Amino acid sequence: QVQLVESGxxxxxxxxxxxLSCAASGTIFSITNMFWYRQAPGKQRELVAGITSADITxxxxxxxGRFTISRDNAKKTVYLQMNSLKPEDTATYYCNIWSGxxxxxxxxxxxxxxx
Numbered sequence: 048q049v050q051l052v053e054s055g056x057x058x059x060x061x062x063x064x065x066x067l068s069c070a071a072s073g074t075i076f077s078i079t080n081m082f083w084y085r086q087a088p089g090k091q092r093e094l095v096a097g098i099t100s101a102d103i104t105x106x107x108x109x110x111x112g113r114f115t116i117s118r119d120n121a122k123k124t125v126y127l128q129m130n131s132l133k134p135e136d137t138a139t140y141y142c143n144i145w146s147g148x149x150x151x152x153x154x155x156x157x158x159x160x161x162x
Contacts, residue, residue, distance in 0.1 A: 056156030069142030085138035
């Protein structure tokens with residue numbers, strides 16, 4: 048059974064940094080795309096960043112220049128480096144990993160940015 052375990056969420060002051068990690072355990076064949084989403088209270092889940100198997104990345108406009116997504120295929124892990132954090136970045140962050148046959152979600156990690 049595949050599980051995604053996220054870590055790195057915390058309470059941080061505006062302007063600070065955090066690094067989120069999402070590690071997959073279990074057997075996953077041919078991981079392709081990897082994503083980070085976030086969901087703030089009362090809002091819909093939104094795509095934050097994505098990275099393909101060719102290391103092509105894309106970002107939501109709201110985080111461009113501040114967040115960086117990366118991956119370690121050997122560790123089946125995706126990262127999200129978040130710099131210059133703002134209060135509006137406060138949300139539960141979820142990772143999403145695609146394989147050739149299925150997509151998997153993590154349980155979420157809370158990021159809170161105080162003003």
